[in-house]
Structures are given as structure tokens and as C-alpha cells.
Amino acid sequence: MEHTPPLFRTGLTPLARLMIFAMLSAVLLVADARFNYLTTLRQITGVIVYPLQRLAAAPAAMGDRIADFFVTHGALRRDNQRLTGQNLELAIAAQRTEALHKENAHLRGLLGVREQVPVPSISAEILYAARDPFSRKVMIDRGLQHDIESGRPVVDHVGIIGQVTRTYPWLSEVTLITEKGHLVPVLNVRSGLRAVLAGTGDDGKLELRFIPLTADFQIGDKLVTSGIDGIYPPGLPVAEVIQVERNTAYLFAGIACKPLAGVNAGTQVLVLGPLPAQPERPAETPAAAPQKKKGRS
Amino acid sequence: MAAGPMSPQELLLPVKPGFIVLTLIAALLCNLLPWSGWAMWLVPDFVALIVLYWCIHEPRKIGFLTAWSLGLLMDIADGSLFGQHALAYIILAYAGMALHRRVQRFAMAQQILHVIPLLLFIDLVVLLVRALSGADFPGHTYFLGSFTGAALWPVMTHLLKLPQRPRPDPDRV
Secondary structure, eight states: OOOOOOSSOOSOOHHHHHHHHHHHHHHHHHIIIIIOOOHHHHHHHHHHHHHHHHHHHHHHHHHHHHHHHTOOHHHHHHHHHHHHHHHHHHHHHHHHHHHHHHHHHHHHHHHTOOOOOOOOEEEEEEEEEOOOTTSOEEEESOOGGGTOOTTOEEEOSSSEEEEEEEEOSSOEEEEETTSTTOEEEEEETTTOOEEEEEEOSSTTOEEEEEEETTSOOOTTOEEEEOOTTSSSOTTOEEEEEEEEEOOTTSSEEEEEEEESSOSSSOSEEEEEOOOOOOOOOOOOOTTHHHHHHHHHO | OOOSSBOOOOOOOOOOHHHHHHHHHHHHHHHHSOOOTHHHHHSOOHHHHHHHHHHHHOTTTSOHHHHHHHHHHHHHHHTOOTTHHHHHHHHHHHHHHHHHHHHHHBOHHHHHHHHHHHHHHHHHHHHHHHHHTTOOOOOGGGGHHHHHHHHHHHHHHHHHHGGGSOOOOTTOO
């Protein structure tokens, strides 16, 4: 016999063990949700799961590679033709932008405005979407070892997809702009109005918050980052207005948008590098400070 | 005794601990596969299923510590709250251990009727934890995974019992 049942019960009862482990879990949950104490513990555990995460992502990557191998001659020719055309168009546009760039730099120099510094970037690949139904997150294959820090914006070839929120040694977690409560400060390209774009937790739907009923927003308006937050560099496409509802019963207009970037598709992304430091916040005036305290207590 | 819902008990070889570890790793891998779109809602939590299976069939070989550590690994992989899956899995482990004599004696259909409420219960626990930390209800599709998980139970039981079935004796006619 492999196992001889003990004559007397030894050790703790299952219920006691359940209680102990439930208590431990509760402590972890509170420490994580309330105080964010567990960064190191998360990173250590992250190293243990890392091989499994890579292994699980491998079949899909291999499938892609096999599919790539069996691309037909016709498809390649079509692609080639399309890309040559596109290349020509882009080359012309690039030449024009170069001229504009120079002109812009010159004008900015004349005006004495700080020059816009190009933002460095790191390319990464999306490994998988996290299976958490309560949030919109993806894992990418670059982490602390590749100098990625939390807070970095992540873009694909069309526009913003999200922001790095947690980093592990070789992976990072990107919270998508569709996550509930995720905010991006934006600018309406057509009217130049500033606004704050919030995720709804719903795939493919974003909303503009606190927009007055009379504000100039129309269906089809493109929204780009305004860059005033110091996180997202200015001018990156984010979303397009798909629905404008002006009901005088409410204080604000209901404006729904859809993200432009492939928030749920696509595998190749760019993590934008550290942005040039923002100017210091002006110190609060001594008069405002006591007033704030009074309001709190 | 009425034959009805009871299943005849099979004679099985003892399970190898290495096999249990292997199935747990396989379940983790299945959970980490890049599911997307509808599959994401339909796919069950494989680790939860396997933990429940082993707690019911081999309650002496798998413990709370295993279930709890697997939960922590899943929390990292999913980027969810640290401890959320751990809590769910130890509840499953406890339920599996407490019910193991009962569930094993039932036929498959009745076993599924035990599995569905257990999986739904841990879904509710997770929902409660997330609601306390400020998340929204993600919609009714959230519970679909538990039903597909229960539907996979018979297939899983069959597959996991295969290595334990004694080889047919070649001398017997």
C-alpha cells in the first residue's frame, strides 16, 4: 500500500487550512489593491511564469510564421505593387514634411519656442491579451531589461493603444485606452477644442467627458493627443467621433468615439521612450493652501 | 442499492505525482494561450478545472499550498489583483476535498451538476472581490466559461483517467 491512513487525525483540518489561506489571500488582495506594496513580489513571481507565458504564445507565433511561408505569388505581387505605390506617396509626403520641418524649426527659432524633441521608441510584440474580464490589458514582450518603465505610452502604426502600467523583468502589462476610467487628454483636430477621452470598459467604445452641449464636436472628427499631460506626446491619433448626442435634459453632451488604433488586433507595437521633462508645476500660492485644508476637514 | 445515478467504481492504478504536475502545467499553458474575441468568454479556467478534478479524485496528493501558488501564478499572468485567483482556487480545493467521496460515486451527469455550482460560486467570489476594488460587472457572458468548463468535465475525466487504467492482460482471452 502506498498510503496508510493515520490512526488519529494529524495536522490541521481542511477548514482551518482554508481559513489560513483565505486570510493570506485577503491580505495580499488588500495590500495590492489599496497600497501597491507588492511590486517586488509580483516581479519575482513574474519570472516564474515567464517561460510558460512565452511557451503558450509560441504556437500562435509559429502558426503565423507558417501562414507567412505559404503566401501565394499573387498576394506577394499585389502587396509589392501596393507598397511601391504607397512608398512613392509617402516619399513625396516625406519630402514635403522635411521642408515644413525646416520651416517650422526656423519659425519656432524666430518665436523663441522650445523645439519639439523627437521621442525615442522601442518596438515590441503583443504576446497575449490578459484573460481578466474586468479590465482591458495586453502583455508585451519587452520589460525592465529593455528599459521599459510604467507610464510609457504604447502606439501601433495608426495611433495610441494604451499605456504601460506594470513591468516585469522581460514583459510588461499595457492597459488599453478602452479600460474603464483610463483617461487620455485629446485635441479635436478640426475645431482645436481640448477634451478628456475616457475608456468605458467596452471594446471599441470611448467617450468624451464633461463636454458642454454647445461645444463644436461633429461625427467624424478626429481626436489626437494634446500632450498636456506629459505622458502622451502631442499629435498622436487616438479616436474618431462616431456619435454626438445633445440632450438639453443633461448638463453635458454625450459623445461616443471609437479608437483608431487596432486596440484588439495587431501584434506589433511601439513603446515610446521617456518624454522630455515637463516644466515644474508652479508652487501653490500660500493663500490657496489653508483654504484647501479647510475644505477637506 | 438503486443503480440509478450511481456509477460502478472502476479499479484504477495509483496516479503518479509527476502526472499531476504535468497536467497542472498543461492547464496553466492552456490558460495562457492567446485567446481573443468570443473564445475569451467561452474558454473555461483550465487551472480551476484541473485543481477541482485532482481535489476530487486524489485529495491526498494535492493540497491547499499547490492550489494557492497556482492562483498566484495566474494572477501575475492575467494582471489581475494579486490573490484573486489564489482565493478562488483554495475555495475550489476545499470544496473538492469536502465533496470528494460524494462526487466520485455519482454518474457523469450528476457530477456535472456538482461542478457547475462550484465553478459559478468561485466566479461570484471573484466578482465580489473585483466589485469591492471598484470594477464594473462585465456582463452575463462572464459566467459562460463556467458552463463550458462543466461541459468539458466528462472529456477531461476520461482523458485524465487513461494513464490509470490497467493494461489489458495479454494472457486473458
